[in-house]
Amino acid sequence: MQKNHAAIAMFFILLLSYVLNSIDRGLFSVLAIEVRDAMSLSLPQVGLASTMFTLGMGLAGIPTGYLLSSTSRKSVVLLGLFVFSVATLLTAYATGLADLLAYRFVSGLGEAMQVTALIAIGASYFYRNRALMTGVVSSFYGIGSFAGPMMTASLLSAYGWKMPFVVFGIGGIIAMAIVALCVRPWFSESRANEENASGGRKDGVDTRANDTIWNATTITLGLASICAGVAVFGFSGLYPTYLRSALGFSPQQAAWVMSAIGIGGFLGPVGGWLGDRVGHQKVLMAALPLAALSGGLSFTELERSVMLHAVVAVVFGIAVLSLLYANMSAIIIDSLGPARTAQTAGLFIASYYIPAAFAGYTLALLKEATNWTTAGVLQTSGFALIATILVIVAGTTRKPELSPVRT
Numbered sequence: 001m002q003k004n005h006a007a008i009a010m011f012f013i014l015l016l017s018y019v020l021n022s023i024d025r026g027l028f029s030v031l032a033i034e035v036r037d038a039m040s041l042s043l044p045q046v047g048l049a050s051t052m053f054t055l056g057m058g059l060a061g062i063p064t065g066y067l068l069s070s071t072s073r074k075s076v077v078l079l080g081l082f083v084f085s086v087a088t089l090l091t092a093y094a095t096g097l098a099d100l101l102a103y104r105f106v107s108g109l110g111e112a113m114q115v116t117a118l119i120a121i122g123a124s125y126f127y128r129n130r131a132l133m134t135g136v137v138s139s140f141y142g143i144g145s146f147a148g149p150m151m152t153a154s155l156l157s158a159y160g161w162k163m164p165f166v167v168f169g170i171g172g173i174i175a176m177a178i179v180a181l182c183v184r185p186w187f188s189e190s191r192a193n194e195e196n197a198s199g200g201r202k203d204g205v206d207t208r209a210n211d212t213i214w215n216a217t218t219i220t221l222g223l224a225s226i227c228a229g230v231a232v233f234g235f236s237g238l239y240p241t242y243l244r245s246a247l248g249f250s251p252q253q254a255a256w257v258m259s260a261i262g263i264g265g266f267l268g269p270v271g272g273w274l275g276d277r278v279g280h281q282k283v284l285m286a287a288l289p290l291a292a293l294s295g296g297l298s299f300t301e302l303e304r305s306v307m308l309h310a311v312v313a314v315v316f317g318i319a320v321l322s323l324l325y326a327n328m329s330a331i332i333i334d335s336l337g338p339a340r341t342a343q344t345a346g347l348f349i350a351s352y353y354i355p356a357a358f359a360g361y362t363l364a365l366l367k368e369a370t371n372w373t374t375a376g377v378l379q380t381s382g383f384a385l386i387a388t389i390l391v392i393v394a395g396t397t398r399k400p401e402l403s404p405v406r407t
Contacts, residue, residue, distance in 0.1 A: 065346020135272020142265015264317020
């Protein structure tokens, strides 16, 4: 019992470090107009910069998964914290589009290392409740998403657009030192889930038939994850710009609405628990249509009401942070079996984030060709609905003997 308490405490420390990761992801979108004016960027250029970090996250995902199979997970967490913290700090000193994109890309590399290792640690030690653990990770992302925009807006108002990058970059270095001192290898390097697999069998069911990620079920789920990522990050990359430029919201008002998305993430453990109990596919069948509906509504005027936009943002946060993220990652992990947790966690990160790097750019192009509302509905709602169809198709390709068996 005492060991379990210690494990929970160490996981809590890792989760607190992840809050900085989530703040970093939303940092740029709140400051997009100031960065655009300071560097004389076009809307498509600032849209690309707002989501470029996801390219780094995606490209690092699968290599990080294999790296976790051969080296210390704690070391990967520390390396990830260092890389994205330094890149965030350097973003304050970018002078043009080229180095701005480079710093955003590198920050994504570090974020992917950290979150992939974090998911692998949680899913390995607490293997009986993988989706719940991923849901807990998502809820701490929600904390960062809630606190980050308001903190960013306050720093912007008091010190200018560069200071938030400096403050949160230094904060990441401090978090790295705390993780290094407090997290023990017996927890971070646990292989309990692989031992539980009993030589390729899960609760007496053979899971080795899907022995690589290149099987129909996993590939189809990966495509669904791609579509979900394009929908989510097109929204998060340019929604604050829409609020400020099209609806006339102040930076503080736009930040308040973005913080409301984080409130929706507080239910992450509930979303993960539901997935573990009723099935990840069933939860995704609710999450993706809900994301499509709330995401599309967000790009309408809603009477130019800050409160109405905040309410819809909470719903979007519940759909994405509390339901979608935990269960999309868990269903991909389940498609291959517990002995491949690190690799499938890496696949989820890659599929969710690589195409999302161009989501902001695509949404900006759609906006210039049509208008904000049409662009937002086409991308956010359209891709979320395509992901829904792909999850249904994945259910038909899953072999009966590979269906997860609950303990």
